[in-house]
Amino acid sequence: xxxxxxxxxxxxxxxxxxxxxxxxxxxxxxxxxxxxxxxxxxxxxxxxxxxxxxxxxxxxxxxxxxxxxxxxxxxxxxxxxxxxxxxxxxxxxxxxxxxxxxxxxxxxxxxxxxxxxxxxxxxxxxxxxxxxxxxxxxxxxxxxxxxxxxxxxxxxxxxxxxxxxxxxxxxxxxxxxxxxxxxxxxxxxxxxxxxxxxxxxxxxxxxxxxxxxxxxxxxxxxxxxxxxxxxxxxxxxxxxxxxxxxxxxxxxxxxxxxxxxxxxxxxxxxxxxxx
Ligand SMILES: NC(=O)c1ccc[n+]([C@@H]2O[C@H](COP(=O)([O-])OP(=O)(O)OC[C@H]3O[C@@H](n4cnc5c(N)ncnc54)[C@H](O)[C@@H]3O)[C@@H](O)[C@H]2O)c1
Numbered sequence: 172x173x174x175x176x177x178x179x180x181x182x183x184x185x186x187x188x189x190x191x192x193x194x195x196x197x198x199x200x201x202x203x204x205x206x207x208x209x210x211x212x213x214x215x216x217x218x219x220x221x222x223x224x225x226x227x228x229x230x231x232x233x234x235x236x237x238x239x240x241x242x243x244x245x246x247x248x249x250x251x252x253x254x255x256x257x258x259x260x261x262x263x264x265x266x267x268x269x270x271x272x273x274x275x276x277x278x279x280x281x282x283x284x285x286x287x288x289x290x291x292x293x294x295x296x297x298x299x300x301x302x303x304x305x306x307x308x309x310x311x312x313x314x315x316x317x318x319x320x321x322x323x324x325x326x327x328x329x330x331x332x333x334x335x336x337x338x339x340x341x342x343x344x345x346x347x348x349x350x351x352x353x354x355x356x357x358x359x360x361x362x363x364x365x366x367x368x369x370x371x372x373x374x375x376x377x378x379x380x381x382x383x384x385x386x387x388x389x390x391x392x393x394x395x396x397x398x399x400x401x402x403x404x405x406x407x408x409x410x411x412x413x414x415x416x417x418x419x420x421x422x423x424x425x426x427x428x429x430x431x432x433x434x435x436x437x438x439x440x441x442x443x444x445x446x
Contacts, residue, residue: 188266191217194267196222209233214237216235220235241294263312272286273331276330295316316346361423363416
């Protein structure tokens with residue numbers, strides 16, 4: 172069977188950012204389960220190593236790599252070195268690393284805005300900038316960008332985060348158009364709530380911490396492992412979007428049909444649950 176007829180997620184040589192925790196760790200695990208090799212990238216050296224050790228203990232090829240996705244130079248070096256580290260051309264980049272910053276507009280510090288934009292948006296831009304041309308040149312590969320239902324969901328007090336995810340969605344849609352016919356598939360992942368460490372690792376006003384933590388369990392309709400599995404399947408099918416949960420798919424449709432009503436309902440629902 173020719174290489175192009177194989178499923179992209181099978182036997183991939185993958186770079187997964189934010190692989191030290193949550194959805195990134197699940198992506199790394201799922202790629203390995205499908206016979207792939209994984210470069211486990213994270214800003215947290217210990218967490219990246221934990222993931223790589225977990226995969227190697229299961230018999231997979233995995234290497235930990237410490238890198239800040241928001242730093243262009245570090246990402247360029249990663250792209251230069253990745254093939255040499257895994258011993259074969261990279262076929263899959265999963266731009267997953269992300270952080271949460273929240274609070275009412277005007278109260279979120281500009282420092283938190285910059286932090287969130289740098290990791291969530293610039294991190295994905297760097298991943299696409301340095302890896303997409305290589306995949307395009309080899310005429311084969313996949314790019315998964317982890318956006319969020321926040322890209323269209325407009326949840327109050329999440330402005331900085333929402334802006335970054337809308338940017339990631341637009342970037343991914345544009346990339347999909349640009350790479351049509353090149354042999355490179357592109358998928359944007361847009362989950363709603365997935366139980367991970369994102370709240371613990373994020374920057375939220377003290378008054379919102381408990382609500383956010385409880386929301387991670389109260390509103391979670393899936394797990395990180397299921398999300399990773401569904402997204403790799405979506406990439407194999409050539410789907411541009413993966414909205415893994417029903418609440419995200421409903422919000423996506425209502426927003427398009429009745430945007431003003433949607434804003435009112437989401438605002439009032441937030442006040443009800445967050446008060
Ligand atoms: N958990 C959710 O409910 C949810 C919903 C929608 C989208 N997402 C997105 O999923 C992605 C993964 O988040 P998660 O929920 O697994 O969170 P998480 O906090 O469990 O994992 C994020 C990982 O990214 C790493 N990271 C943070 N900054 C980094 C940087 N500058 N460079 C490299 N690595 C860095 C962290 O060390 C951590 O290991 C994020 O993009 C997030 O926005 C999460």
